[in-house]
Amino acid sequence: MGRGLIAVNRAVAVLLGALLLAAGAVVIVWSVGLLDDIWVDAPDRLDSSAIVDATERTWWPWALGLAGLVLLILGLRWLLAHLPRRGVSKLTVAGSGPEGRLTVDSSAVANAAAAELADTLGVRNSSGRVITDRVQLVVDITATIESTADIARIASAADQASADARRVLGREDLACRTRLKVARRRRDVPRVR
Amino acid sequence: MSADRRAPMTAADEPVGTGAAGWLGIVLAVAVIALAVTLIREALVAAGLAAGSSWVTSAASAADGEPPSGWAFFAGLVAVLFGLVLLLGALVRRPRRTVAVRSRTGVFLGTRDVAWLAEQAATSVDGVTSAKADASRRRITIDIEHIGRDDRRDAVTRAVTAQLAALSDPPKVSVHAHGQTTRRGGDRMTSTTRET
Numbered sequence: 001m002g003r004g005l006i007a008v009n010r011a012v013a014v015l016l017g018a019l020l021l022a023a024g025a026v027v028i029v030w031s032v033g034l035l036d037d038i039w040v041d042a043p044d045r046l047d048s049s050a051i052v053d054a055t056e057r058t059w060w061p062w063a064l065g066l067a068g069l070v071l072l073i074l075g076l077r078w079l080l081a082h083l084p085r086r087g088v089s090k091l092t093v094a095g096s097g098p099e100g101r102l103t104v105d106s107s108a109v110a111n112a113a114a115a116e117l118a119d120t121l122g123v124r125n126s127s128g129r130v131i132t133d134r135v136q137l138v139v140d141i142t143a144t145i146e147s148t149a150d151i152a153r154i155a156s157a158a159d160q161a162s163a164d165a166r167r168v169l170g171r172e173d174l175a176c177r178t179r180l181k182v183a184r185r186r187r188d189v190p191r192v193r
Numbered sequence: 194m195s196a197d198r199r200a201p202m203t204a205a206d207e208p209v210g211t212g213a214a215g216w217l218g219i220v221l222a223v224a225v226i227a228l229a230v231t232l233i234r235e236a237l238v239a240a241g242l243a244a245g246s247s248w249v250t251s252a253a254s255a256a257d258g259e260p261p262s263g264w265a266f267f268a269g270l271v272a273v274l275f276g277l278v279l280l281l282g283a284l285v286r287r288p289r290r291t292v293a294v295r296s297r298t299g300v301f302l303g304t305r306d307v308a309w310l311a312e313q314a315a316t317s318v319d320g321v322t323s324a325k326a327d328a329s330r331r332r333i334t335i336d337i338e339h340i341g342r343d344d345r346r347d348a349v350t351r352a353v354t355a356q357l358a359a360l361s362d363p364p365k366v367s368v369h370a371h372g373q374t375t376r377r378g379g380d381r382m383t384s385t386t387r388e389t
Binding site for chain 2: 001005006008009010011012013014016017018019020021022023024025026027028029030031032033044045046047048049051052055060061062064065067068069070071072074075076078079081082133134136138139140147148150151152154155156158159160162163165166174175176177178179180181182184
């Protein structure tokens, strides 16, 4: 989920939350008869005659229909934005210029780095992809490791895999992240490889 | 390309969860769609293109002239509660549940994985029969059961600290030991230590 979407979600939730809180508080105060103390002209009864009047106007169905369509489009777009985002599929590599663009399948590079890491003792399996995270382009590797693994050794193998991927791509703007997950079930691990 | 061809990529920022803002957005988006469908239905009914009665008209007519009563109080209460949930959900920080491993490129372990590593390290200590760890980003608390009278806390602390030595900011380790003698009906001792 991108930062922009989270910001939108938060902004809408704050606005709607503040509105509900304020409206709810006013209704509570009104229902116990204390609204007169704050607002002299507070109505004693609900007055929804304006709405009833509006429903009889010719523009009413048009206004409702238009508002409904706009909200439907916005709502669907908003909901679809929550679908898990796909990673970056292609990366431009060093050597690209006006004569031509060199692109590489980013998942192949990320998986190659992951495969290199998977060769380390204590790493059970590993996979990689390239994603955009916040403002960074990130080679995101997830590795499952044994619970007895030497973490320092795996970290240095991750450094090595990252260095190799960087050399292959020849790009300086990529960041790398390796998430280690510890296998919950033990498996016999060879002592020597 | 920089001079150091062997340098890894720069470390990415630590992963963060989406927190409440994720599901709040989905719930609100569904609510917007439901509202939109209701409005379109109202429009069709008002235009005479669909059968049925207008919900807006009947609700507005029914509410017109109502004095304040119990329903208003409860409606207000529900609105206040929903408002609070939305505000709190929107303002809560995105969760960070990983710790960094010392490395040049970014390597991260989840706190639950750290707890599991600590449990495995603790149970590898001689005499420890079981271990249950609870880890946050700054602290690990381990409850161990062990046999024999010897105090295993130091050994467990050492084993766990060694296993987690590669973390760039290793959490504090505290061990609570629940020892038991091997004889049936033997006395049971409980001791606690806090070490880093």
